[in-house]
Amino acid sequence: MLEQITITGFGGQGVVLAGRILGQAAAIGDHRESTLVQSYGPESRGGACSAQVTIADDPIFFPYIQNPDILVCMSQSGYDKHYMTLKADGLLIVDQDLVKPVGGGEYFSVPCTRFAEELGNKMMANIIMVGFFTAITQTVSQAAARQTVAVSVPKGTEEKNLKAFDRGWEFAAATLKGRRHKAAGHIGVVA
Amino acid sequence: MLEQITITGFGGQGVVLAGRILGQAAAIGDHRESTLVQSYGPESRGGACSAQVTIADDPIFFPYIQNPDILVCMSQSGYDKHYMTLKADGLLIVDQDLVKPVGGGEYFSVPCTRFAEELGNKMMANIIMVGFFTAITQTVSQAAARQTVAVSVPKGTEEKNLKAFDRGWEFAAATLKGRRHKAAGHIGVVA
Amino acid sequence: MTGDEACAEGALAAGCRFFGGYPITPATEIAEHMAERLPQLGGTFIQMEDEIAAIASVLGAAWAGQKGMTATSGPGFSLMMENVGLAVCTETPCVIVNVQRAGPSTGLPTMGAQADMMQARWGSHGHYEIIALAPSSAQEIFYQTITAFNLSERYRTPVFIMTDEIIGHMSEKVIIPAADRIQTEWRPKPSGRKDRFLLYKPGKNGVAPMPAAGEGYNVHVTGLTHDERGYPEMSVDTQAQMMDRLCRKILDNRDDIIMTESHHLDDAEIVLVSYGISSRTSMAAMQQARAMGLKVGFLRLITVWPFAEAQISALAERVKGFVTVEMNLGQIHLEVMRAANGKVPCHLVGHPGGTIIAPDQVIATLKEAF
Amino acid sequence: MTGDEACAEGALAAGCRFFGGYPITPATEIAEHMAERLPQLGGTFIQMEDEIAAIASVLGAAWAGQKGMTATSGPGFSLMMENVGLAVCTETPCVIVNVQRAGPSTGLPTMGAQADMMQARWGSHGHYEIIALAPSSAQEIFYQTITAFNLSERYRTPVFIMTDEIIGHMSEKVIIPAADRIQTEWRPKPSGRKDRFLLYKPGKNGVAPMPAAGEGYNVHVTGLTHDERGYPEMSVDTQAQMMDRLCRKILDNRDDIIMTESHHLDDAEIVLVSYGISSRTSMAAMQQARAMGLKVGFLRLITVWPFAEAQISALAERVKGFVTVEMNLGQIHLEVMRAANGKVPCHLVGHPGGTIIAPDQVIATLKEAF
Amino acid sequence: MEFWRVPLDAQAIEISRGEVHVIEDRCKGCGYCIEFCPRGILAFSARFNKKGYHPPEVLQPKSCVNCHYCEIICPEFAIYSVDLSSLQPPGL
Amino acid sequence: MEFWRVPLDAQAIEISRGEVHVIEDRCKGCGYCIEFCPRGILAFSARFNKKGYHPPEVLQPKSCVNCHYCEIICPEFAIYSVDLSSLQPPGL
Amino acid sequence: MQAATTPRAGSALVPEHPLEDLIRSDRIPHIWCPGCGIGTAFAATLTAMKSSGIDLHKTCMVSGIGCSGRAAGYVKLDSFHTTHGRAIPFATGLKLGNPELNVVVFSGDGDLFAIGGNHFIHAARRNMDLTVICLNNLNYGMTGGQVAATTPHLARTTTTPSGNPDAPFNLPLLAWASGATYVARWTVLHTRELTESIQKAITKSGFSFIEVLGPCPINYGRRNREKALQTLKLYRERTIIRNHADPSDLDVDFTKQVILGEFVDKERPTCIENYDKTCRLPE
Amino acid sequence: MQAATTPRAGSALVPEHPLEDLIRSDRIPHIWCPGCGIGTAFAATLTAMKSSGIDLHKTCMVSGIGCSGRAAGYVKLDSFHTTHGRAIPFATGLKLGNPELNVVVFSGDGDLFAIGGNHFIHAARRNMDLTVICLNNLNYGMTGGQVAATTPHLARTTTTPSGNPDAPFNLPLLAWASGATYVARWTVLHTRELTESIQKAITKSGFSFIEVLGPCPINYGRRNREKALQTLKLYRERTIIRNHADPSDLDVDFTKQVILGEFVDKERPTCIENYDKTCRLPE
Ligand SMILES: Cc1ncc(C[n+]2csc(CCOP(=O)(O)OP(=O)(O)O)c2C)c(N)n1
Ligand SMILES: Cc1ncc(C[n+]2csc(CCOP(=O)(O)OP(=O)(O)O)c2C)c(N)n1
Ligand code: SF4
Ligand code: SF4
Ligand code: SF4
Ligand code: SF4
Ligand code: SF4
Numbered sequence A, B: 001m002l003e004q005i006t007i008t009g010f011g012g013q014g015v016v017l018a019g020r021i022l023g024q025a026a027a028i029g030d031h032r033e034s035t036l037v038q039s040y041g042p043e044s045r046g047g048a049c050s051a052q053v054t055i056a057d058d059p060i061f062f063p064y065i066q067n068p069d070i071l072v073c074m075s076q077s078g079y080d081k082h083y084m085t086l087k088a089d090g091l092l093i094v095d096q097d098l099v100k101p102v103g104g105g106e107y108f109s110v111p112c113t114r115f116a117e118e119l120g121n122k123m124m125a126n127i128i129m130v131g132f133f134t135a136i137t138q139t140v141s142q143a144a145a146r147q148t149v150a151v152s153v154p155k156g157t158e159e160k161n162l163k164a165f166d167r168g169w170e171f172a173a174a175t176l177k178g179r180r181h182k183a184a185g186h187i188g189v190v191a
Numbered sequence C, D: 001m002t003g004d005e006a007c008a009e010g011a012l013a014a015g016c017r018f019f020g021g022y023p024i025t026p027a028t029e030i031a032e033h034m035a036e037r038l039p040q041l042g043g044t045f046i047q048m049e050d051e052i053a054a055i056a057s058v059l060g061a062a063w064a065g066q067k068g069m070t071a072t073s074g075p076g077f078s079l080m081m082e083n084v085g086l087a088v089c090t091e092t093p094c095v096i097v098n099v100q101r102a103g104p105s106t107g108l109p110t111m112g113a114q115a116d117m118m119q120a121r122w123g124s125h126g127h128y129e130i131i132a133l134a135p136s137s138a139q140e141i142f143y144q145t146i147t148a149f150n151l152s153e154r155y156r157t158p159v160f161i162m163t164d165e166i167i168g169h170m171s172e173k174v175i176i177p178a179a180d181r182i183q184t185e186w187r188p189k190p191s192g193r194k195d196r197f198l199l200y201k202p203g204k205n206g207v208a209p210m211p212a213a214g215e216g217y218n219v220h221v222t223g224l225t226h227d228e229r230g231y232p233e234m235s236v237d238t239q240a241q242m243m244d245r246l247c248r249k250i251l252d253n254r255d256d257i258i259m260t261e262s263h264h265l266d267d268a269e270i271v272l273v274s275y276g277i278s279s280r281t282s283m284a285a286m287q288q289a290r291a292m293g294l295k296v297g298f299l300r301l302i303t304v305w306p307f308a309e310a311q312i313s314a315l316a317e318r319v320k321g322f323v324t325v326e327m328n329l330g331q332i333h334l335e336v337m338r339a340a341n342g343k344v345p346c347h348l349v350g351h352p353g354g355t356i357i358a359p360d361q362v363i364a365t366l367k368e369a370f
Numbered sequence E, F: 001m002e003f004w005r006v007p008l009d010a011q012a013i014e015i016s017r018g019e020v021h022v023i024e025d026r027c028k029g030c031g032y033c034i035e036f037c038p039r040g041i042l043a044f045s046a047r048f049n050k051k052g053y054h055p056p057e058v059l060q061p062k063s064c065v066n067c068h069y070c071e072i073i074c075p076e077f078a079i080y081s082v083d084l085s086s087l088q089p090p091g092l
Numbered sequence G, H: 001m002q003a004a005t006t007p008r009a010g011s012a013l014v015p016e017h018p019l020e021d022l023i024r025s026d027r028i029p030h031i032w033c034p035g036c037g038i039g040t041a042f043a044a045t046l047t048a049m050k051s052s053g054i055d056l057h058k059t060c061m062v063s064g065i066g067c068s069g070r071a072a073g074y075v076k077l078d079s080f081h082t083t084h085g086r087a088i089p090f091a092t093g094l095k096l097g098n099p100e101l102n103v104v105v106f107s108g109d110g111d112l113f114a115i116g117g118n119h120f121i122h123a124a125r126r127n128m129d130l131t132v133i134c135l136n137n138l139n140y141g142m143t144g145g146q147v148a149a150t151t152p153h154l155a156r157t158t159t160t161p162s163g164n165p166d167a168p169f170n171l172p173l174l175a176w177a178s179g180a181t182y183v184a185r186w187t188v189l190h191t192r193e194l195t196e197s198i199q200k201a202i203t204k205s206g207f208s209f210i211e212v213l214g215p216c217p218i219n220y221g222r223r224n225r226e227k228a229l230q231t232l233k234l235y236r237e238r239t240i241i242r243n244h245a246d247p248s249d250l251d252v253d254f255t256k257q258v259i260l261g262e263f264v265d266k267e268r269p270t271c272i273e274n275y276d277k278t279c280r281l282p283e
């Protein structure tokens, strides 16, 4: 099995770190293969930035992702640039406040930047997103992801970041519950 | 007609300038073709140094001289390195005090360094040699050589240098006269 | 672990204990990793004032008896070229990593390319031979860095690792073996009377033993043309002897130096030739092509310089064509053409840089050309 | 007049009014001559602190509207390579003279070679095309320097003059024609509204007009990958467009740029290929060989880069072989082999440097090989 | 974190009335204008701009003394003040 | 051209007797030793050496005070003085 | 997402930003991070250019490579973004090629004083007619925060993870010792003094050097526990203005006190004056 | 052609030249011209090495390219003739690679201060453990006498045929401003002081710099009407020894007076000490 995930956002949102956590969780935690390639511009902050994570059971030759299975967008410009590449039956996840998807496709969203500001540090939006992503997609196991978050963040900030991860995870759980709830009704833009 | 002349000596003796005067005298003064290639080492003074002057009536393709018609040596080391290359019937000219040719071949010599010291500047040995060379070989005309000396030396030193040229010329005249004189007797190391 | 980190770890495993560097995207992480790790291992990291100083310091450290390395990208690689010549001429072992980005000039600093391949071969003035390797994954960069040091020590020559931004920044699993499972080599050491020692008198393999400063050999090392004593000698003969030694120690040992990897060459009609990151494209393309029933094989150049021309010439006798896949507008392609010597058509799947070549492009060329 | 002086006089005749230099044997005399002459003509000579600064100053002067030049030899040429890339990428006209001496490294500073030919093509990082000329006499260096400036202005690209110590230091008769008999060109100038001007929008020949600083166009010039406005744009598409423009303005105009000289090619069975000082050897050798009854012709490359591959490929269809004569261990030889494409054997008369190749060596190869 | 409220050169500025303009999408939320406005009349708004930052808003528009300090300290060309009189040509 | 005859540090040197040695073929005739010998006992010889220079000779061997100045000023390692006593071991 | 409090900037009702005509607004927002000091120093430079009264059509900006080196890309004048460290020699050629141009070099501390240090001291020696503005953020911002020749002793950077072992340059001292005729230092907080200083430097002939201390919160700040606002606070609390201070007292050490001001303002013939006088003989 | 007055040097009867064991006598005569100052400065360096008592087996000489740069080729020690301008960074690697080595850099003014100027100021800043001896002959000797960064204003060289328009560096000032901990200047005539100074520099740790003024009669001298002996006369008549002089007073202008002496002799932690303390944490 091969899963291709593209995460996009601004430089400084921690998009690459989010990708690395997922890749590492799959490789070390879940004992699968993974590659991460990143794409970014000259800006240290604010530029367009993306991480392409491939997770598979066999060695991965070609690490680039042309049409991801899952697209995570943490900025409007990232969404604008990438949404056309998402596979027809692919999964879209966005930051609820910063990205307004066009058209009527189904997607998941989490206000991760706002949550991060509430938790006291905007920089943790990516970890919230990782938590949300893990719960929604189950591409990596919760244990592996949580563990990888703990070893990937600066020393002394582990606890805060795990809290952020959990915040994302829980919001996903609530979303899924809500969605199951509404499943009988119309299917469309949810959460 | 093609004449190939190699002049060797120490850096600082003005070997290249001597070659340039001859080449220029032939080209500008005598309206022939000439090339000069130089060979020298890293030393500004005292290193082995040579000038290869080709004078011809037609354009010269290959400017290097493998076997000169005339070899002029102003240092022993230059002589040692080059005397084997001189054509069988070639002409050898040396500084009388600084070069001791081996074997019994015929050659011409002039104490140009000593003369230059006498004229007050060791640096004029090359001009004396040019005068001597011109008279002995007649490869370039006296007028062309003298004129080229005048335009090739630093401003203000023209007179001194022409005197040096003449000194060489005259010594050659005397040598030739002496040699004609002795011609009936033995032929060997002369002057 | 990223490719850059794997490179630094490979160097440390190879015994590298000196790094003189200057930051440049996308090679900076190698320096950063070395800055952290070297002092822990008794080594020294120094960030010099520019790339010229960086490579000069590496050469100095090599003569102090260390294995030294530097890492850079295009602009810095260009600046290092004069001293690459000094390293070649003085036969100083060292490893120079070029994490290639798209050029020319400042180009696309954060985006990959493979356009410095010919520069690696010809970038310094004068005629010389060089060794260059091209890894294709983070794991391989770890091992190739060790190999680079070993070749550098064995042949007393600078060795280039020509990687690229994509591998440098790509995170992959890297397994670091136990130290005792890693073979490391050192430059041949002199023996015999110190006062009779000749610095450039070749031993076996055409390589002369090399003492370090402070060992009592009173060596003289110069970038001028020099004789076996190491003394400058401004003569055509000495130049000829020196050049002969410098070139032959590489060319005569091509069998030892050239490493390639073959995939399905036995029955191949068309051979993909590639290296570095583009070989991942080529592997994927080969599999796709095979799945489509095309008899495609793949020759991966692990050693890019000296060039595997004998192997390609031999293949040219029996295959129908070559397709070189590289992220430039045709560099190794030229060499493939020359080695194929008109026997079969040679095609290029090139790219101006900025992103990896898609396997589809290779497939398209295969379909179109054959 | 020496070749170096003739080069300086050629530059002045071409309209060069800025020289930024740094002394190096055997190119120093060019700088010395320019230092004397430029201020007399209202131009400016500056000796910079190193070769990097020298070429950077030349690029600056070019954007101030001047024709600028620098001259160096191997070690300085290596140092200039990063900014050669900037010149290519920003499409800045300038002329760079390399009076080649024997390398690698410091080598034989006072002795000639032709071993920087591939470096001229590939010495800077990234993929690009370049123009390089190779004069073979003092008179020709005068004219070729003018041609170099004209090509540089016409194509907005750095042009190399790849001469060597022997020609540089050789004294020969040089005839300097009257100024009105010399054709000089200037870079294409923009017209139209200044606020709508696009710095890199190609006109005819694929070359974009170029204003000077202070003319009111508010240009932005960068070595980053840039769009037609000159703005940096970190995208694969922009990279592809820029690379396409940079390469095609040279490659599409090869017919205009490539100059060769043919001797006895009509009935030739064996073709000598050579350039620069070695073409004098080749001329002499051809005459000797003809005298011996061998049907030898001679193709002299006046433009070495871009390479005259079409001409050689065409010859390969009808001759029996090629012999490349050059003072290195095989550089243009590789190109000749590639262009001959296996049709006929290609031989090399090479030399490690330090002295000109003797015609005898060519004759010996001719006898042995054919 | 508390910062002082008097810019280094407050005394040098003639007091007049200004109107502050913010080009919101240029703002990167550094807070310099807010912290260094001598009148303390700026504050982060709750809105996100295109880049996800909260641009400043003017709390007490009438208190602006048109000192331009917000304008010259802003690294983003995102805020500037204009003399109120210049917006109201005499006669309007 | 006239030059002074007292080296800068003449006073610092203890007076003893020395013997001067010249390695003639190394000499390049710069004349420093001759000009700066505090005792003025050196002069150019009339001979040419291998390179065409006139190496110095000692005019008054007995007057050498073994100050070594000729030795340290010589750029060529061509001249040096030795303490006379060191050449004549006691007992000989 | 409009500012509720004010009409849209640049609309008929509202005047443009006062520097709008000098910036390439089609490239704004620029790449600099939130709180980065470069933008403020850059704006001060533009303001000084405008107020100096020089002919802006004859005014160029030259930068090297680095975050600060991107400045040339945002000014709507003839502008040159060269190679790393080579802004000064490029600018030298530009000025010598057309002495009518006003040439301002704007670049970073790494660019001008690490790889480019030699060009700096030589241009100062020649008294080359340039105004050089160095945004000193104590590290290499663009490449992610490595040690620079200006990084304080013991400060943390990615290549000095346990602290910088070395001592930094005193840039005004180096400029003075090399021959610069105008030398000043300010911080981005001292925007007005900085602007006046730049204006003076631009109108003065010869080699002028202005060091501007500005924060790099993302790289230097983050690793040394200084948020952007904290750095600006340091600039206020730990600086003192002392014009004509002894250049050897000008070390940048924020654990003590950092001296700002105009340190050198003297006259000597410029490179171009000297060349014209010496090399262009009237005959 | 033997000296008539003395027995053959080196024969059984006569002791060798006192430096014979430290020179590569198979390479003598060296390439330096008659009257060139390099030989004297080089001999002083060897004498100082010997008398300093350091372990000569652990002592290296590094040179760049130039006439002065040939020094490394004549010393019978581990010796490195590198590339133009790069002696200092090469020496830096050598010393860091094996801190037990004593590393002496001997090179020319063009090599160390034109192309190599940046490496000089950075090594001084780091207080790198090197002794740097610069033979300053006011021009580029090896390439035939071009202008250098040390050529006096208005002096004639081949690239300043009507006189040098520019002003030269004050090298001790630059060294001091960059952070050197030992700085001195002598001429080749002041051989004994020079030798003592070199000895002191070699035994002192950190970055030491000694400028040695020496004639280049062939290039600089010839074009400026100074014969070698005349230059040495200037060295005597127009110099004054003033230890600890203010570094800014040290311009070399022989139309006035040139100050010689030991100008800086201070202590601060060296590059290696700093690295060991800061980066090699004991844990
Ligand atoms: C030759 C070369 N070496 C290295 C680099 C990589 N590089 C780009 S910017 C930079 C440092 C910039 O530092 P500074 O000048 O202080 O600018 P800042 O980003 O801090 O404003 C470096 C090393 C390069 N572009 N070219
Ligand atoms: C990169 C490079 N540029 C230029 C040269 C040519 N070159 C050789 S020596 C030299 C100058 C030497 O001057 P200096 O260091 O003062 O030594 P000197 O000969 O005066 O003792 C130059 C420019 C070179 N070898 N390498
Ligand atoms: S101009 Fe800006 S800083 Fe000044 S008072 Fe008004 S809002 Fe505050
Ligand atoms: S100073 Fe500028 S960027 Fe910073 S918060 Fe204010 S408006 Fe925004
Ligand atoms: S040692 Fe030399 S300088 Fe001193 S007195 Fe004797 S000869 Fe003269
Ligand atoms: S100082 Fe030396 S080289 Fe000069 S004359 Fe005396 S012995 Fe000869
Ligand atoms: S990395 Fe630092 S210097 Fe660069 S833009 Fe960001 S804050 Fe500014």
Ligand code: SF4
Pocket (backbone or CB within 6 Å): B044, B045, H031, H032, H033, H035, H036, H037, H038, H067, H068, H137, H141, H142, H215, H216, H217, H218, H219, H220
């Ligand atoms: S050229 Fe000058 S510096 Fe070089 S050896 Fe001769 S005198 Fe000395």
Ligand SMILES: [Mg+2]
Pocket (backbone or CB within 6 Å): G066, G108, G109, G110, G135, G136, G137, G138, G139, G140, G141, G148
């Ligand atoms: Mg910086």
Ligand SMILES: [Mg+2]
Pocket (backbone or CB within 6 Å): H066, H108, H109, H110, H135, H136, H137, H138, H139, H140, H141, H148
């Ligand atoms: Mg010098």
